[in-house]
Amino acid sequence: MKRLPKRGRYDEETVFQILDKGFVCHVGFSVVGQPYVIPTNYGRSGHTLYLHGSAASRMLKALSEGVPVCVTVTHVDGLVLARSAFHHSVNYRSVVILGTARLVEDPAEKMKALRIFTEHVLKGRWDDIRKPTEQELKATTVLALPLEEVSAKVRSGGPLDDEADYALPVWAGVLPLETVAKNPEPDALRKNDPPLPEYLKNYSR
Numbered sequence: 001m002k003r004l005p006k007r008g009r010y011d012e013e014t015v016f017q018i019l020d021k022g023f024v025c026h027v028g029f030s031v032v033g034q035p036y037v038i039p040t041n042y043g044r045s046g047h048t049l050y051l052h053g054s055a056a057s058r059m060l061k062a063l064s065e066g067v068p069v070c071v072t073v074t075h076v077d078g079l080v081l082a083r084s085a086f087h088h089s090v091n092y093r094s095v096v097i098l099g100t101a102r103l104v105e106d107p108a109e110k111m112k113a114l115r116i117f118t119e120h121v122l123k124g125r126w127d128d129i130r131k132p133t134e135q136e137l138k139a140t141t142v143l144a145l146p147l148e149e150v151s152a153k154v155r156s157g158g159p160l161d162d163e164a165d166y167a168l169p170v171w172a173g174v175l176p177l178e179t180v181a182k183n184p185e186p187d188a189l190r191k192n193d194p195p196l197p198e199y200l201k202n203y204s205r
């Protein structure tokens with residue numbers, strides 16, 4: 001961040017756009033001196049990021065005990081191909097969140113958080129599916145991380161070569177990259193499936 005300050009962004013809109021574009025984060029925390037970085041899903045509502053998982057999860061257990069956490073979200077938007085090796089880069093958008101997560105214990109708040117989590121990944125899904133039973137809710141840990149100490153960093157645009165290198169006979173530019181949804185594959189064990197829901201047609205983020 002210090003080396004390339006022009007890429008540092010802190011405005012809420014940029015942070016929320018980056019968080020809402022994705023649903024996979026990496027959760028960094030340390031337990032007895034051993035750092036872990038674990039990939040997991042998330043959902044956002046307002047100034048809260050929700051994480052969820054099995055009540056047996058070591059990650060969620062550690063975080064619910066108040067271990068400080070660092071969550072990162074990254075989108076790779078392209079390969080930036082310069083004329084020199086030195087100026088090659090990547091177009092990206094990323095967010096880093098620091099803080100301490102809160103265990104969501106109230107069943108009503110937990111259910112609400114799971115709805116937010118599900119809707120964040122696939123909008124429209126929650127209304128279609130069977131909701132968690134009391135027992136399933138107990139077996140699920142939900143954590144809320146406040147979006148208070150947050151930074152965003154964005155790199156976009158073409159390569160920035162040294163003046164003398166522009167004359168070199170080397171292809172330079174950007175190879176844009178994105179994650180795309182392919183055709184939905186129906187479950188082979190389906191018995192009573194309705195037609196493909198609207199929210200699965202042309203899914204994109």
Ligand SMILES: Cc1cc2nc3c(=O)[nH]c(=O)nc-3n(C[C@H](O)[C@H](O)[C@H](O)COP(=O)(O)OP(=O)(O)OC[C@H]3O[C@@H](n4cnc5c(N)ncnc54)[C@H](O)[C@@H]3O)c2cc1C
Nearest residue numbers: 024036038039040041042051052053054056057058059060
């Ligand atoms: C895209 C994605 C989304 C996921 N979403 C969720 C989610 O929403 N909720 C959830 O609970 N889990 C999710 N997982 C699984 C998650 O990464 C952990 O494996 C899981 O939460 C168990 O964590 P734990 O701390 O209990 O690991 P443990 O069972 O304690 O793991 C033991 C050891 O195995 C290794 N390990 C753990 N997880 C991984 C991994 N993913 N890859 C490689 N090594 C690993 C680590 O060294 C760890 O210390 C997701 C994984 C991926 C890749």
